Amino acid sequence: MKAPFNFLRVGAEDHRIENLKGLSLFKRLTSRELRELDELLHERSYQKDEVIFDEGDTGLGLYIVVTGRVKIVSSHAALQRAAPECGPGDFFGELAMFEESQRTARVVAAEPTQVLALFRTEFVSLLERDRGIGVKILFELTRTVIGRSRKLLASQPHLPTV
């Protein structure tokens, strides 16, 4: 549905909103929804070799790589093989959006990296007030989790692929 106050908006979309549109996790969101989501995103910059989070930390949110690259190091060999690194547009730490569980891997910036962080508590409050946005993000999140699970299962020689 077209928003009733669209005519009051002047000028082009923010550069930031345009950048958000390019991220796979938010590709289904409209500009209006991205603007609402933008209020919840936190930018962070990491130096090369700086730890973003550690295996065993309590997971509180997910990170989206904007620029740079991160290495994923896990004590679980299969997990390590399935997703060794993430680049621009990729996201990691997504399981923290579903439950407050331990991180299963250590994530380290492989080069100077900029990320956007989305926290579960803030995302849940967004979900409560605007289910439309929440459903679109959750759909993309679930798709990625399923894809990664399939990859993980395929890398296990003795397990059947679902």
Add this chain to the structure above:
Amino acid sequence: MRSEPQPGVMTWCVIILITCLSLYLFEWVIWLVVPGLLALVGYYCLQPLVQALVRAGLKHRTAGKVVTGLLFLVTMLGVVLLFYVAATRAASWQAVTAHYVQGGLDFLEKTKGALEEKLPLLKKSALMGSTPTNLDTASEQFVDKYLAKLLLQMLHWLPALLLVPYLTYFILQDGNRLKKQVIRSVPNAFFEKTMLLIDRVDRSLQSYLIGLMKLTFLDTACLGLGLWLLGISHPLLLGLMAAVLAWLPYIGSVTGGVLVTIVAATDYPKEPATIYGCVLLFVCVRLLDDFVFLPMTVGRSLRFHPVLSVLMLFLGAAVAGPAGLLLVLPVLGVVAVVVETLRQILTDERLRMRYRQARQLQRTTPEVG
């Protein structure tokens, strides 16, 4: 998930100490603390409206301006209406107030007489000799002792209260941006824990302040209905006054109960059943508050063990007087969350190591971006 240790005795001592220090400081800037708290209430109440306008297509800042503009208009209309009503009904209000003050004094006199009859020892007590017996004496005492002070206090508070809409506007417009700036200044190693801290403080304050408003509404409705059924005059106004007085934990409820009892005793001086009915109504609403309304509204936010609550109320009153009584529990709640989370951050060896490593990297590599 790693289990987080519970705060120990030492942590609680630090929490209580910081709460007392904060209250002491707040007493000095109470003219800023009270508008700040009211602005926070306004922010939490109006935030859903701003978000609804953003969903409707407005930019966040424009939505904030629209909502605050509406708030300002409604406040101005309310003030104008209040002045109009006050001007037209001032004489009758004065008569009604005098009637109930006299009723209250008569009630006090009767109670005093009854007590002295049952307990003759009380006749010698200084308390029994201090109550004025008629309205003229009471008025004289009030004018002599308190009126000038009260007027000065009102004048002192007026500009401070004018800050409320401005602060609400500022928090609605730039609150989130300010929060992001604060978070940006936190080192990466402590970023997630800081987010957790801010979220906990925000949630505690929001559920406490909004819950308190909902509780006031429910109490006003229940007391108003009950008093109306008992035939007491001005039931809604009395219910509202009692509900607002209940913001002061324990003491406020008793004061509200006494106020309604005085009105009932004035309206029906020869019908003790009505007075007992009022007392019963208060007890019932209190029970409803504790077992139904409080869990529904304020929930478990900023709720502590009753012994700690009472101890803190005494400490709050001793440190900052009536303001301390009102502020002590919310301040204790926020300080408890902040101290406990900071303790977790500062005692987490892994986070400290990560921070040291990041600083080391900063020294050896060029800055990002």
